[in-house]
Amino acid sequence: PVALKHGAHRVGKRTDADMAKWRSYGLGQFIHWGLYSILEGKYNGKYYNGAAEWIRSWKEVPHAEYDSLYKQFNPENFNPTQWAKMAKQMGVKYVTFTTKHHDGFCLWPSQYTQYTVANSPYKKDIVKQVVDAYTKEGIDVYLYFSVMDWSHPDWRTDLKTKEDSVAFDRFKLFTKNQLTELLKMYPQTKGLWFDGTWDTSWKKSGAFSDSLEQHLKSLIPGLIIGSRLRADEFGNRHNDANGVLMGDYEQGWERKIPKTYADVHGNDWDCVMTIPENGWGYAEKWLGHWKTSYECIEMTTQCVSLGGNFVLNFGPKADGTFRPEEITVAKEMGDWMKVNNAAIYDCEYANCEKQDWGYFTKKQNDDKIYMVVFNVPINGSLKVKLPKNTSIGKASLLQAPSTVLSTEQLDYNASYIQLPKGMKPTSPFVIVIDTKQQSQVETEQKAKT
Numbered sequence: 001p002v003a004l005k006h007g008a009h010r011v012g013k014r015t016d017a018d019m020a021k022w023r024s025y026g027l028g029q030f031i032h033w034g035l036y037s038i039l040e041g042k043y044n045g046k047y048y049n050g051a052a053e054w055i056r057s058w059k060e061v062p063h064a065e066y067d068s069l070y071k072q073f074n075p076e077n078f079n080p081t082q083w084a085k086m087a088k089q090m091g092v093k094y095v096t097f098t099t100k101h102h103d104g105f106c107l108w109p110s111q112y113t114q115y116t117v118a119n120s121p122y123k124k125d126i127v128k129q130v131v132d133a134y135t136k137e138g139i140d141v142y143l144y145f146s147v148m149d150w151s152h153p154d155w156r157t158d159l160k161t162k163e164d165s166v167a168f169d170r171f172k173l174f175t176k177n178q179l180t181e182l183l184k185m186y187p188q189t190k191g192l193w194f195d196g197t198w199d200t201s202w203k204k205s206g207a208f209s210d211s212l213e214q215h216l217k218s219l220i221p222g223l224i225i226g227s228r229l230r231a232d233e234f235g236n237r238h239n240d241a242n243g244v245l246m247g248d249y250e251q252g253w254e255r256k257i258p259k260t261y262a263d264v265h266g267n268d269w270d271c272v273m274t275i276p277e278n279g280w281g282y283a284e285k286w287l288g289h290w291k292t293s294y295e296c297i298e299m300t301t302q303c304v305s306l307g308g309n310f311v312l313n314f315g316p317k318a319d320g321t322f323r324p325e326e327i328t329v330a331k332e333m334g335d336w337m338k339v340n341n342a343a344i345y346d347c348e349y350a351n352c353e354k355q356d357w358g359y360f361t362k363k364q365n366d367d368k369i370y371m372v373v374f375n376v377p378i379n380g381s382l383k384v385k386l387p388k389n390t391s392i393g394k395a396s397l398l399q400a401p402s403t404v405l406s407t408e409q410l411d412y413n414a415s416y417i418q419l420p421k422g423m424k425p426t427s428p429f430v431i432v433i434d435t436k437q438q439s440q441v442e443t444e445q446k447a448k449t
């Protein structure tokens with residue numbers, strides 16, 4: 001292995017209680033809200049076909065125009081309690097909220113810049129209101145922070161000259177100061193979700209990113225920070241020069257989901273996902289397909305079945321309200337989670353091979369296995385293959401525990417589960433199976449002879 005001073009400081013998953021809590025979440029909410037929400041993905045009557053929160057980078061938008069949008073920011077319908085209650089009903093266990101996106105506008109009254117909500121007509125501290133309201137609903141709060149800051153004169157995409165390095169040193173101190181004040185002002189923060197760290201300037205700042213991470217963790221012990229913050233001293237990101245993941249979980253799954261367990265390399269990970277095809281900030285027009293609650297339920301299940309968390313994004317309008325499509329997705333997911341959350345919360349990879357009818361999840365610290373069924377074969381019987389020497393003890397419906405399902409054993413680790421005759425599922429449902437090991441089976445069979 002390569003001798004590294006600023007690579008990963010741990011091999012394998014964190015084993016502390018704070019990380020165990022993170023690992024148990026299953027479902028989270030992302031919220032992207034900022035000045036881009038005012039433009040709604042369009043400018044001068046033309047629609048931007050990129051991600052709406054990137055509209056400042058569109059050639060049609062003069063930077064000075066964009067940067068003066070803060071003078072209009074006054075979300076009169078912003079009601080953080082309503083936001084938190086919608087999230088609670090949806091069944092999310094944590095929220096990740098944009099404190100500062102790439103445009104550099106701060107939704108908290110930072111003392112290190114004038115470009116903040118304190119200087120908008122709204123004036124009040126939005127981050128505080130979100131942190132307090134979600135914490136009150138029992139939802140853990142994580143803060144999104146973009147290192148890349150298009151508004152800051154000292155931001156550099158690369159460090160080509162001495163001047164670049166002198167400026168970027170000032171920028172790094174500014175970044176450290178802002179993050180320090182965020183953790184001091186909002187000590188309930190459970191973790192930081194970093195973004196905007198792909199440029200060469202940051203790849204050349206591996207040692208700084210390492211000391212910054214350690215500094216932040218000294219302010220809030222147990223703080224959870226993903227792999228997107230760090231670079232090692234050779235400019236490697238996510239995995240260091242020895243292929244070891246830096247940070248507490250892998251943050252590479254943006255708008256994509258791993259196909260197999262092998263793809264997650266034994267790491268903790270989250271998948272962050274948009275309801276439209278792309279775009280995190282509010283856009284008046286959603287281009288292409290946007291996801292139904294059914295698709296979001298399947299993605300949540302898929303992520304939990306591979307040991308990760310699914311974090312679904314909501315982009316409120318500039319006035320603080322959510323669009324109907326997002327309200328509907330939250331409501332319908334919540335209705336499903338109300339009945340089926342046992343297969344999502346505190347669950348992990350079941351180490352069973354994927355089968356056509358849906359996904360396996362397994363209760364952490366327990367042998368209970370859940371089958372979340374999305375596809376019922378025409379003959380109404382589900383073929384279930386379990387790990388070697390493992391067979392079904394009892395199969396029952398999560399939503400009707402007294403309904404025991406008839407199972408026909410094919411061999412030690414395969415069975416057919418027959419659905420009850422009259423059962424006509426109209427939404428994904430969960431079968432709970434108590435497993436038994438082959439040695440148990442043999443004992444029972446011997447007892448019979």
Ligand SMILES: C[C@@H]1N[C@@H](C(=O)NCc2ccccc2)[C@H](O)[C@@H]1O
Nearest residue numbers: 032051053054195196198254272280
């Ligand atoms: C969470 C999202 N990340 C921001 C972004 O710039 N994504 C572009 C990107 C896409 C894939 C890997 C790294 C970066 C988007 O604007 C959202 O904030």
